[in-house]
Amino acid sequence: MNKAISALKEKHSAPFMRRTSHSSGQASNYSNAPAQKEYYWYPGEEVTISIQIIRSGVLKFIVDGNGKHYESEYECAGYKQGTRGEFKRVNAIDQVSNEGKPTQATNTKVEGAQWKGSFLFRMYDGKIVKTPLHTGRYTDMRCPDAMYFDINSTEAEQKIGAESVEINGAGY
Template sequence: MIKELDFSNIKKEKQRCFGGAWYHKVMSVPHDFLGITGVVTLPLPFIKRFDDGFNNNKMVDFNHKNLDVSSIYMGGHATDESDVGLAFSRAILNNQITEGACVYRPFWRYITDQFSDEGGYDLANQRYYAASVLSNHNGMKNVYAQYHPSFSEHYYLPGDTLRMTLISPKPNFLQLTIEVIEVSTLPYSVNLRKKYLLKTPADFVSPLFQSMGHGTKMPKTYKRVNAIDQARNEGKTAIPTKTSVYNALWHECHLVYSEDGKQYLTPLNEASSVSMSCPNEQGFITTAIDSKTGRQNITIEPKRI
């Protein structure tokens, strides 16, 4: 049930850009939220930055390692930060893993000093994901996890329409769910699925992962992000690029909260959020956020600068 909250008395703070990527972020004001949910049609990425030579005539050349990565994700911040969603990734085609990215696959990235869940794939024991520690600062682990690439039903492609939800099923944990709303009719996606006999896309549920403070009464912020992440460049100056990501459409996006024991949705709109386009607003084309639904269309095109 949708029931809009009044955030007029909350002072909004301007966010600081984080280096190393081109991204548009819409982040909520602090509140005792339970999570975030939104329906998004995945964009068309034209990747133009690689480790070596590539076919410039292709939308993506998955025979070469890409250095720009299209990602569409959500996140929450309570005690610690978490980012979860979809990253343009490698795939298994013709029984071989590609060199470069060609499909969107689920990931979850979280910071914890407790249950890190680190470890590799163990398909025999039904552990279908791997979790790697990217960094460890005095016991605070930055963990990145991704589902195994052999499950092509969890390959999501440009033009697919999905509902992504990030919510806390129990205190200090988060979980990502993806529901398939509509399968893409774009030529790239139709042809890739047909040529490589990929399975029909299916719903996805991540394991629970540690994220302290979520599911408690403390104030939290939630966000949605559209990005071109850049390999080996996190925290540095974003690299100029001709890579573009066209027409990611958030049909709706809502924050989840509880009142009198019932769950409600309030739109993630300009009244409840702060937006930013980094590192330069001229590299983005964005529509105004619809006040009732949170609807917004986003194109990332750094070559416009």
């Protein structure tokens, strides 16, 4: 039993951000914290993730929680202050270097993931306002197929972009 508990504690998550290529010639890539223990978050730890447009073409990526903090500036040519941007909030089973390829078969599971709230900050009447990311402001994309996801939320949770997410690579 101790070996199983020890193995479970070793599983970790490293939040990252990814951008697609842009008409400016900027190539697609992703960014995450260095592969060091001070930037790993483990099951049960709560984190806050923030993306801010700090100047045209530059985002700030911030991950904070459980006494750990990571932030970096990230060049992203398609984002300019005062214009609309498109962002994705994703829960996934990581399949490194699989971009643009078919999904690989796996029995991996993600259990107990929760979004306690998701918000956008936007300019309205000259002021920055916090706006809930509710179902009217996003596209639900359970890729490659909805059969791999079990997503639940109450009506109140839906209004603030909160939900529970389970993913099973073998399907439900």
